[in-house]
Amino acid sequence: MTIVRTTFTEVNPGLGDGADPVTTEIIRQALCAAAEHMKQSLIRTAFSPIIYEALDFAVAFYDTDMCMLAQAPTLPAFMGTLGFCVREAVEGVGGPDALAPGDVILYNDPYGTGSHPQDAAMIVPIFYQPRPDEGHGDEEVLVGYSAIKAHWLDIGGKDPYCTDTVDVFQEGTIFPGVKLYDAGRLVSDVYRMILANSRMPEAVIGDINAMVAGARAGGEALVALIRRYGLDTFRRCVARMYAHGEALVRGWFERLPDGVYRAESVIDSDGVNDEPIPFGVEVTVRGSSVTVDLTNCPDQVGGPINCPLPSTVAAARIAVAFLAGAGEQPNEGHFRPLEVVTRRGSLFHPVRPAPCFMYGIPSDHAIELIIRALADAVPGGVPAASGGDINALVWWGNREATGEPWADGAPHPVGQGASRHADGASALMYISESATRFTPAEVWEVRNPWRIERLALAEDSGGPGRHRGGLGLDLSFRVLEDQYLTSGLARTKLAPWGLEGGLPGRPNRLTVEYPDGRRVDYALKTRIFLPKGSVVHLRTGSGGGYGPPAERDPEAVRRDLREGYITPEHARRYYPHAL
DSSP states (O other): OOEEEEEOOOSSTTTTTTOOHHHHHHHHHHHHHHHHHHHHHHHHHOSSHHHHTTOOEEEEEEOTTSOEEEEOSSOGGGTTTHHHHHHHHHHHTTOGGGOOTTOEEEEOOHHHHSSOTTEEEEEEEEEEOOOGGGSSOSSOEEEEEEEEEEEOSOSSOSSSSOSOOSSGGGSOOOOEEEEEEETTEEOHHHHHHHHHTOSSHHHHHHHHHHHHHHHHHHHHHHHHHHHHHOHHHHHHHHHHHHHHHHHHHHHHHTTSOOEEEEEEEEESOOSSSOOOEEEEEEEEEETTEEEEEOOSSOBOOSSTTOOOHHHHHHHHHHHHHHHHSTTOOOOGGGGTTEEEEEETTBTTBOOTTOOOTTTHHHHHHHHHHHHHHTTTTSTTSSOOOOOOSOOEEEEEEEOTTTOOEEEEEEOOOBOOOOOSSSOOOSSBOOGGGTTOOOOOHHHHHHHSSEEEEEEEEOTTOSOOSSBOOOOOEEEEEEEOSOEEEEEEOOOSSSOOOOBTTOOOOOOOEEEEEOTTSOEEEESEEEEEEEOTTOEEEEEOOOOOOBSOGGGSOHHHHHHHHHHTSSOHHHHHHHOGGGO
């Protein structure tokens, strides 16, 4: 058994001493603005709605030590993984010495990205020509990397989206760090390989071009910022910026009682074997440091829910940022107080060739469990459970009129857990995808052969409590042409827990109503054939309640009745004191 400890240590300690705090804050905000510029460049040029509508991507800058300078508000699940992507991509092409201005590296190996191969990364090394007065010579200097990781509709897996793979080779074509552009020139062999390994090459190439354009735009913005302040000032201010992020998070944890906090839960299944998978998390607080231990889990499993190390680290990072980040856009400094402990060969640190297409299921579950474990350390400081899943659905087929292939996919919102202070929010994306968007029905219906027949908050779904859980979503699609669907639902058996006497919410559920009248429930299921006239009913999970229902404000109950959030029957059952 090999235990692995992943830590984030200070690079060049003391470099930030004496950096001007005002200049530091200007540079921090400018880095965030540059990342936002990169994000908007991608959105405006992407081909697929999963990128430009759902925002299933992340963009960030990294310095030459692979530390995160800034990330735009996009997909938090990729927050802890892009650094791994950059490091492995650069090593794949021979290291920093093999890089040149104009290079663009493609990388999508699941064991370096932490994701399935469809989540591909484009990395652009950023070079800066120092001014003569800066004392760095006449050669261009590598100053960092811009990186974009985004979901492609298809890259040659056994299906466009898979819940039943048994090894990583079934999940898609792998590019383990290759130059797509070499010193500014397109590498046509790599380009043709991408085209040859996709069912939807036009969509994928359109998104690749958008990713390249966005990463290059980000690089230009970073160079402009460094040119304005000079390389030495920029580096000193970045070091101070990291130190501030570290101090912020350490300040939150040092207010907690030292101790070991634990929580346990169960994953529905691994997608291949219909057996529940229990696991636990242990969170240790010592002074201003925190250790998240995920060794109390099964060995890697036969189905594709294994979670590679980068996404395990991302889960811990998201939980820490959620609790201690004070709403700031994070940088590497925020994660220096964190240590992540894993066991090689296990569910949260699998080794090749274990399948990992649905890595997000244990990762999302771990986020919620880390927060649950700290409920004992922070009484009243954490919320009840949410619907706990992104409820991913991916659709594809060939259009009736033309025979052309099509595909689309999206996450779907869940109810959030109630807290000591308020009811849970209704129908928001789960925390791992909290910056993504719910694709508008109008976009879906224009592009895809289905009709939205119901889209509503689910009455009575929120967990009862002094503060009730947020409502889930009821969504029904009527299928207008024969097509296929992959359901990526998790948390279909485990009801979202309440806290401090609050009651559970409802779990996630997917039901297909076939034209012959059959109704079949699915959770993790690949390539469900949907004949024309079928109706797909998605019922996303809700949030758990907080505090005893008998303590709910009667006016809040009456308001929920007026708004249609609960029915009279629900009120009589859980809130009779208010009637």
